[in-house]
Amino acid sequence: MGFNPAEKDGAWVSEFISSRRTTRDFLPTPVPPELIEQILQDSLTAPSWSNTRPFKVAVAIGEVRDRISTEFLSRWDVLSAGLRGGLWSKIKLFVKRYGLPTSNRIIVKPYVAELKPRAQRVGKELYGSLGVARGDRVGRDEQWGKNYEFFGAPVEIFVYIHKSLHIFAACDAGLMMENLMLSAHAHGLGTCAQGAVAFWDDVVRDEFEISKDYRLLCGIAIGYPSQAAVNSFQAHRIGLDELLVKTKKQKS
Numbered sequence: 001m002g003f004n005p006a007e008k009d010g011a012w013v014s015e016f017i018s019s020r021r022t023t024r025d026f027l028p029t030p031v032p033p034e035l036i037e038q039i040l041q042d043s044l045t046a047p048s049w050s051n052t053r054p055f056k057v058a059v060a061i062g063e064v065r066d067r068i069s070t071e072f073l074s075r076w077d078v079l080s081a082g083l084r085g086g087l088w089s090k091i092k093l094f095v096k097r098y099g100l101p102t103s104n105r106i107i108v109k110p111y112v113a114e115l116k117p118r119a120q121r122v123g124k125e126l127y128g129s130l131g132v133a134r135g136d137r138v139g140r141d142e143q144w145g146k147n148y149e150f151f152g153a154p155v156e157i158f159v160y161i162h163k164s165l166h167i168f169a170a171c172d173a174g175l176m177m178e179n180l181m182l183s184a185h186a187h188g189l190g191t192c193a194q195g196a197v198a199f200w201d202d203v204v205r206d207e208f209e210i211s212k213d214y215r216l217l218c219g220i221a222i223g224y225p226s227q228a229a230v231n232s233f234q235a236h237r238i239g240l241d242e243l244l245v246k247t248k249k250q251k252s
């Protein structure tokens with residue numbers, strides 16, 4: 001017999017989904033391989049464009065994870081110091097090129113006016129909750145740099161999407177990721193989706209066999225959440241008023 005939603009009370013689903021929050025500090029406790037396998041299995045039950053599943057996942061653990069993290073941190077040190085410094089350090093950065101993004105440069109582009117306030121709000125509230133002042137570039141770069149230690153998570157997965165399906169591949173990957181993150185949450189694990197790790201695809205490719213037909217979308221840090229205060233941070237969630245577009249009649 002299959003699962004029959006009509007026999008269940010759906011309210012717990014809303015409660016469960018809304019209780020997922022991004023984890024930004026993990027315990028070093030290893031995640032059992034069978035648990036990683038389970039959440040990956042669950043990720044594959046998401047719907048997909050013509051059932052094509054136009055994505056691949058690289059799971060970095062142990063020495064592979066550590067090597068990638070070390071190289072990311074080294075590049076981030078050079079990039080962040082270069083960007084913080086004066087004209088001369090910027091020139092040096094652009095001449096030497098080490099640290100500059102090798103993929104997804106779009107991430108460093110400023111947000112458009114419509115979306116900027118939301119990104120600014122979460123930045124202000126998150127950094128504020130950590131005691132990092134708005135003008136403290138070093139403090140902000142240090143906090144951002146934790147992305148490259150995967151916030152201490154023992155598992156980092158890198159999500160690749162097939163180039164041929166463009167936005168539809170990203171859509172499918174997003175659905176798959178949400179399934180994965182909710183399954184992880186249900187199993188007591190924390191997750192952090194990480195656009196920050198999409199900069200340096202070449203580092204990941206050095207460790208895994210990844211076809212040129214695929215491009216890096218983002219990463220997800222996975223592990224057991226620590227008790228750190230950052231894990232209690234509650235990002236603002238927009239309401240239906242901001243989600244729904246008006247009918248033309250309502251506009252006037």
Ligand SMILES: Cc1cc2nc3c(=O)[nH]c(=O)nc-3n(C[C@H](O)[C@H](O)[C@H](O)COP(=O)(O)O)c2cc1C
Nearest residue numbers: 020021022024122147192193194195196197218235
């Ligand atoms: C595709 C994607 C990329 C993200 N990249 C990062 C990141 O690089 N670093 C980070 O700390 N959080 C990252 N996040 C987490 C978001 O900041 C977070 O989901 C948002 O603020 C809402 O908070 P919540 O997940 O706790 O509901 C990312 C989320 C998504 C979906």
